[in-house]
Every structure is written in structure tokens, then in C-alpha cells.
Amino acid sequence: QKEVEQNSGPLSVPEGAIASLNCTYSDRGSQSFFWYRQYSGKSPELIMFIYSNGDKEDGRFTAQLNKASQYVSLLIRDSQPSDSATYLCAVNIGTGGFKTIFGAGTRLFVKA
Amino acid sequence: ETGVTQTPRHLVMGMTNKKSLKCEQHLGHNAMYWYKQSAKKPLELMFVYNFKEQTENNSVPSRFSPECPNSSHLFLHLHTLQPEDSALYLCASSSGPQGDYEQYFGPGTRLTVT
Numbered sequence A: 001q002k003e004v005e006q007n008s009g010p011l012s013v014p015e016g017a018i019a020s021l022n023c024t025y026s027d028r029g030s031q032s033f034f035w036y037r038q039y040s041g042k043s044p045e046l047i048m049f050i051y052s053n054g055d056k057e058d059g060r061f062t063a064q065l066n067k068a069s070q071y072v073s074l075l076i077r078d079s080q081p082s083d084s085a086t087y088l089c090a091v092n093i094g095t096g097g098f099k100t101i102f103g104a105g106t107r108l109f110v111k112a
Numbered sequence B: 001e002t003g004v005t006q007t008p009r010h011l012v013m014g015m016t017n018k019k020s021l022k023c024e025q026h027l028g029h030n031a032m033y034w035y036k037q038s039a040k041k042p043l044e045l046m047f048v049y050n051f052k053e054q055t056e057n058n059s060v061p062s063r064f065s066p067e068c069p070n071s072s073h074l075f076l077h078l079h080t081l082q083p084e085d086s087a088l089y090l091c092a093s094s095s096g097p098q099g100d101y102e103q104y105f106g107p108g109t110r111l112t113v114t
Helices: none
Strands: A004-006 A011-014 A019-025 A032-038 A045-050 A054-058 A061-066 A071-076 A085-092 A100-102 A106-111 B004-007 B010-013 B018-025 B031-037 B044-050 B053-057 B064-070 B073-079 B087-094 B109-113
Touching: A004 A085, A011 A019, A019 A085, A019 A106, A032 A061, A032 A071, A032 A100, A045 A054, A045 A061, A045 A071, A071 A085, B004 B087, B010 B018, B018 B031, B018 B087, B031 B073, B044 B064, B044 B073, B053 B064
Parallel strands: A011 A106, B010 B109
Antiparallel strands: A004 A019, A019 A071, A032 A045, A032 A085, A054 A061, A061 A071, A085 A100, A085 A106, B004 B018, B018 B073, B031 B044, B031 B087, B044 B053, B064 B073, B087 B109
């Protein structure tokens, strides 16, 4: 059973702080990794994708990938109340079968 | 707007009804997906189509019947559903030869089965 694990939270951080969201995955053959943001009642919105080990930065967001540890994380710098949402980690298991597994999500709450 | 549209946005149906969900993508992608999202559960992949050929059926009950007439359109035909099928149904699309590129989601259809 291919799995993607996330801490369900809620993760509460003060405005302006760094929020750190973590995800582990079970399939060593996984090739592509994604972070989505989902507001309550809305559909998931792509924030970041990362394919190679290391860090990838886009504005206030940094994705970090460590394939040896089967670990991917998302850092949100200068957190804003508008960042309050559920963050979904998704992993494409790389079989060529178009199968992406989603974690259950971490709820983030940014306090003003 | 992500370039993926879904209709209807809300649907209430009885267990004996037949209805269809529609998804259209304007992104030129080759792959389209149906997901189910129930409260407090992860997104569940239901079906995947690549260039209108089904590549994935994740053990979905036969009361859900997908149809993909071309790479831009995807339907989910519903019949004799159960109350536990009430959920948010999401359509997504992606490009790439192996489905390993990012997916873009439509707004979803909120389905209630009475």
C-alpha cells in the first residue's frame, strides 16, 4: 500500500513566523512531489512542485526534498492569516500509471 | 480560474436517480482525473484517462461510470448511488507522458445523495 503521511494538525503559528509542514512517503520509486493548498469548501490549488533533491524557492514558499529519507517539506515564510488553509502533500509514484497519492493534509492556522 | 471547469457545482439526487457530472479542461493537457473527497479523508483517485484511454480504475463501484470522449472532456455518470457516496467530486488534468506533472483541479461538484 503506497502511503503519504502528514501530521493532521492544526499547526498554529503567529503572523510573520515561519510555518513548517512535513510529509513522508513510502514508495522509493516516487519521482514527483507536489504541495497543494485547499481552503475550506474549495478545490486544491497547486503551490509548488519539486522533482530533485534539495530546495526549491518560489516567493514566500520553499519546498525541500530528501529522497533518501523519503521526506518532503514546505516552508512558508512571513506567514499571513490568508495562508490559513489545509496543505496537501501529493506524490506521483512513478510507475508511469498516472497515479498520484495525496496525504490527508495538515491544517495551518496563522494567528493575526 | 485554473482552466478546468466542472458542472454542476452542486447536485442533490435520490438513490434511484441517474445524473452526470461534466468536466472540461482548456489547458491542452492529455490526462484527466476524477477524485472523490469525503470529509476528513484524503483525496481518493477514482479514474484516470490519458488521451481518452482509461489508464486507472481504482476499484470504483460500477454505479460510477466514467466517459472520456476526447482529451478535453470527462464525464462521470452516476446511478443508484448510496448515501455514503455524498462527497466533493473533483476533476483534474495534467500534461506529461507519464502523468508525473502537476495536476490542476476544477472547482468540484458537491454531491448529496438522499
